[in-house]
Amino acid sequence: MRQFTAVVNPTAGGSAGAAALLRVGRLLREAGAGLETEYSRSLAHAQDLARRAGERGRVVLAVGGDGIAGGVGGALSGTGTLFGLVPAGRGNDFARALALPADPAGLAAVLLHNAPRRVDTIEVESAVHARTVVLGSVYAGVDALANRHANRSRLLRGAASYYAGGLRAVATWRAASYRVTVDGEEHLHRGYTVVAANSAYYGSGRMIAPGARVDDGLLDVVLIRAAPRRMFFTLMNELKSGGHVDRPEVRVLRGREIRVEADRAVPYGADGEVDAVLPVTARVLPGALDVLC
Template identity: 30%
Template sequence: MKSSHKNTFLTTPPRACSLIGKRVTQTAIKSIPKSIPGEWRSRKISRKRFFMHRHVIQHIHLITNPKGGVGDNLALAEQARKFFFSHGVSCEVHSTAAPGDATQWSAEIPQKPQTLICAMGGDGTMHEVINGMMQREATLRMPVALIPGGTGNSFMEDLGLIHPRSAMESILGGSPQPIDLMECGLDGAIEYAFNVCGWGMMASGNQRAESMRWMGRSRYHAAGLLEIMHCRSNHAQLEVDGKDLSAEYHLIAASNSRVVGKGMLMSPHAKHDDGLMDLLMLKKKGRRTLMRLFKGLANGTHIQDPSVEYQQIREFRVRTPQSNCWNIDGEVRRANEMSVSIRSGLLNWWLPEKR
């Protein structure tokens, strides 16, 4: 395996390199640990070559939603292309024109080594990219990443990478890390969620927020307040890890990340790689209780309220007597039944190196 010294840039700088994109130096090479992983050691390569091939991205397919968010995503995509090019990484921009385009591109772009599929938009765009990638054979899947360009970027807010520039820099300084996905069966049809899936007020509130996009990210809070005013609840046959918890519920929501909407800390203990999903259940209550819980979403104190049931689980199933609205990563779906199970480490996401 040959490596070009001219075109190879650090994407996982060692202790000796503090600047993202800095070229390999003799100082950097000397800082590489002498203990090389077995898969590389068996190939009898040098420490220098191990470092230079460790986590190098050479090409990025950037799938952008020009209508996502409140800014100009096409202009942002061009900024990203120039940024990556200046660091020795080629970038090809794909602009979506209709729902499903991101899914199709993610599923059909030829698999190549050192290539990244990156979404630019909100949670909806990333949802399509992930589900397109999951249509591939496991051996043909490529790492994915996200540059925030939408009004809903809950997962990136969880990582502290809500600004596009910081997300771009994290890609250069990152590595492929396995994340969990929630496998959602909606009346038998399989769909994957990386952030949240929910029923009841969680879904109807999201559907309401979609009709208020002119408000930007503030629409999530406005939609939540309107849902509290209506105070709707429905009976649900709920089974959690084999236990029957059927009752009248306002909402049932599972998360793989801590934040939803605009900075709402719905699941403060959630992690994207712990092999669990955090399930929040709220049985029928009055408007005063709902308002108190809504206020607690700002700092996650709502889970301490006796009205809320909060568990870390592996699977659950919800059945309703009639077709209902569901929220899958902000996408609206309708079905009578949803079964959800956590799939640990199912996909590689290009994330900042863990310290």
């Protein structure tokens, strides 16, 4: 029977993390599994707790949103530690990409019985930000600004905070000129954003890269060109279905290593947590993480 260590982000959704773990944890213990709980003081602390639990041969559960999922999953990348998710944040986009059950009984069954699946992770390098590894995506442009606004929101939660953050970011955004290098081939781009996606989803269920797969050894690179603001708001709505990729303003490339530069200090983010400015390099690490899903 598997032995679990749950690393909880106590700030994700207020008490949602503890409540979600309580429901799933009861089912794990009733099935005979061991479960210990660790509460993190910061993302760095959560990563340290996860590494130490992995060294003891335990299955590590990240409890919270995409920030702690990406941080803990990234810390365990390449270690062989089994990794699981108990989604309890605003976005839960990587859990969505893994098609994890929303109900506690279904999730507990996955954690107890499913064989691990090897998925890719993303190594992120920047001259102004420490090297890190994340799970879902790296995004540079108006979406990074929108995520910054969402993270600082005190009045709105969940998808509403992302939508409001997006409206605020688009209203003030001016197109940036990018240089995007994909596996050594340079592409010039002027527009709203560049997204290097391992997962199809970001921004609380928005399907930014419908063709992205977490285990194909590639990153989907989505470039959204400059367009009238009215068009961009329409495009934002199309992110719900992924239909935006059919528009001429959107281009999709694929590759293993992507470098993104810009003509000004364009912000970039990753998995809802990293908040820095370009340039940045994103590199896929194929099959680096064993996930219960």
